Amino acid sequence: MSDQTVVDTENAITEEQVTKYLRKHPDFFVKQPGLLADLRLPHESGQAISLVERQVSILRERNMDMRHRLSKLLDNARDNDRLFDKTKRLVLALLEGKTLTDTIDSLFYSFDNEFKIHYTTLILFGDRAALSAGKARVEPLSKARESIAQVLKNSRPQCGTLSAEETRYLFPDFADSVGSVALVPLIHGNTFGVLAIANRDPGYYRSSMGTLFLSYIGEVLNRQLPQYLPR
Structure with missing residues (x-):
């Protein structure tokens, strides 16, 4: 047995x-x-x-899950449509600018009022006495290299947190409030400036997030701004 x-x-x-x-x-x-x-x-x-x-209960649960997924996809699609519309308006405004000040004002207006970006900085490298740039700052390249040398070594957009010195240089009036930053060096042959945006949330701009939007705006500025700068 x-x-x-x-x-x-x-x-x-x-x-x-x-x-x-x-x-x-x-x-x-x-x-x-x-x-x-x-x-x-x-x-x-x-x-x-x-x-x-x-089985009916499982199918009902799966159906609810699929509905939630579809709803999320539709929400993302609507968000992408809104982002595209705002980006299109910004690019057209940048292309229609007749002066350096017009172009920069269009950039700041869009970032502040449409994209609701907390802090925006545009720095152009050059002689302050020879260049009037509206809301953009004009700084000697040598000074920038003292504070954001690592930033300027990379020509691609960057996201995340910066050192205290880098943050103070880019956002001197808001350094204590800046949590995370996304930036892109501006290059036309040589580096002629840097565009940086910041959020109060330290996790808002992360190193893992996509930079397509910022890269695209940077490319437009790379083609539009040099025509107004001293040669």
């Missing part, structure tokens, strides 16, 4: 085998209606429910 028990245990069908079989034969219970009627599954309420009822 003991030997027979060992044999039966060794040859017992596992749950995994049953699962594989049922997946390969989804019509199994169609051919076994009596067995299907006898199956009962525990329910959260404590009452037993039939397999069919359980």
Whole structure:
């Protein structure tokens, strides 16, 4: 009897085998209606429910999950549409600028009023006496290299937190309020400036986030601003 028990245990069908079989034969219970009627599954309420009822419940949950996913996709699509519209208006305004001040004013207006960016800084490298740039700051490149040398070494957009010295240089009036920063050096042959935006939330601009928008605006400025700068 003991030997027979060992044999039966060794040859017992596992749950995994049953699962594989049922997946390969989804019509199994169609051919076994009596067995299907006898199956009962525990329910959260404590009452037993039939397999069919359980299947209906699972399908209902999946349907709700799919609706939530679809709703999220639609929300993202609407957000992208709004972002595209605002970006289009900004780019057209930058292209229509007749002077350096016009172009810079359009940039700050859009960032402040449409994109609701907390802090914006545009720094152009050059001689303050020879360049009037409206809301943009004009600083010697040598001074910038003293404070944001690492920033200027990378020509690509950057996101995240900066050192205290870098933050003070970029946002001198708001350094204590800046949590995170996104920036892009402006380059036309040589580096002629830097565009930086900041948020009070330290996690708002993260190193892992996309920089397509900022990169795109930077490319437009790279083509528009140099025509107004002293050669």
